[in-house]
Amino acid sequence: MLDGFVNTSILARAQKKGLVEIHVHNLRDYTTDRHRRVDDYPFGGFAGMVMACQPIDACISALKAERHYDEVIFTTPDGERFDQPMANSLSLAENLIILCGHYKGVDYRIREHLITKEVSLGDFVLTGGELAAAAMTDAIVRLVPGVLGDEQSAFNDSFQDNLLAAPVYTRPADYKGWRGPDVLLSGHEAKIKEWEISQSLERTQRLRPDLLNE
Ligand code: ADE
Numbered sequence: 233m234l235d236g237f238v239n240t241s242i243l244a245r246a247q248k249k250g251l252v253e254i255h256v257h258n259l260r261d262y263t264t265d266r267h268r269r270v271d272d273y274p275f276g277g278f279a280g281m282v283m284a285c286q287p288i289d290a291c292i293s294a295l296k297a298e299r300h301y302d303e304v305i306f307t308t309p310d311g312e313r314f315d316q317p318m319a320n321s322l323s324l325a326e327n328l329i330i331l332c333g334h335y336k337g338v339d340y341r342i343r344e345h346l347i348t349k350e351v352s353l354g355d356f357v358l359t360g361g362e363l364a365a366a367a368m369t370d371a372i373v374r375l376v377p378g379v380l381g382d383e384q385s386a387f388n389d390s391f392q393d394n395l396l397a398a399p400v401y402t403r404p405a406d407y408k409g410w411r412g413p414d415v416l417l418s419g420h421e422a423k424i425k426e427w428e429i430s431q432s433l434e435r436t437q438r439l440r441p442d443l444l445n446e
Contacts, residue, residue: 280336307361332361
């Protein structure tokens with residue numbers, strides 16, 4: 233699931249260019265029992281399965297023995313909400329571990345002793361943390377200088393200045409009678425900039441007024 237994602241498109245190019253390294257680890261490779269089990273029944277007779285300490289500890293310890301990690305992140309719906317400022321700050325880190333939660337959860341002692349940051353994508357529950365880890369990896373890696381062709385483009389993203397981005401258009405100027413704003417074809421740079429800012433403000437006001445109060 234993750235191998236395909238991190239070896240496609242911009243993340244693949246970023247790795248080929250040597251700008252980032254992304255390694256996916258299978259916790260089953262760190263088990264000690266013959267069945268390569270990573271989970272077990274919860275104490276207390278609760279429903280579901282819990283990811284056990286041993287494989288997670290073995291994996292994280294093996295990685296930490298090779299290099300220093302700025303954060304050991306756990307993806308969980310009860311974590312701190314992931315957003316653009318968090319992506320910005322994590323993009324400055326040298327090395328990160330993201331542990332994908334699964335099943336009903338992981339043995340809480342892992343969270344107490346090994347995890348430094350718990351992160352949620354939002355108030356909904358995914359089956360596993362892989363999609364959350366993939367989304368975070370994408371948001372973080374695209375901010376690493378050189379990853380996006382035009383370095384400016386990450387700065388213009390929606391949310392970078394708490395404003396939604398202005399709409400964009402390309403050729404043809406008239407598609408089946410659907411026309412974009414004439415100002416964009418005027419070649420008048422100042423007027424185009426002014427249009428872009430007013431569109432940004434108007435869309436933020438209308439769609440995400442909460443951002444303007446932050
Ligand atoms: N794992 C399950 N649900 C999640 C969420 N909303 N965010 C991050 N990780 C999760």
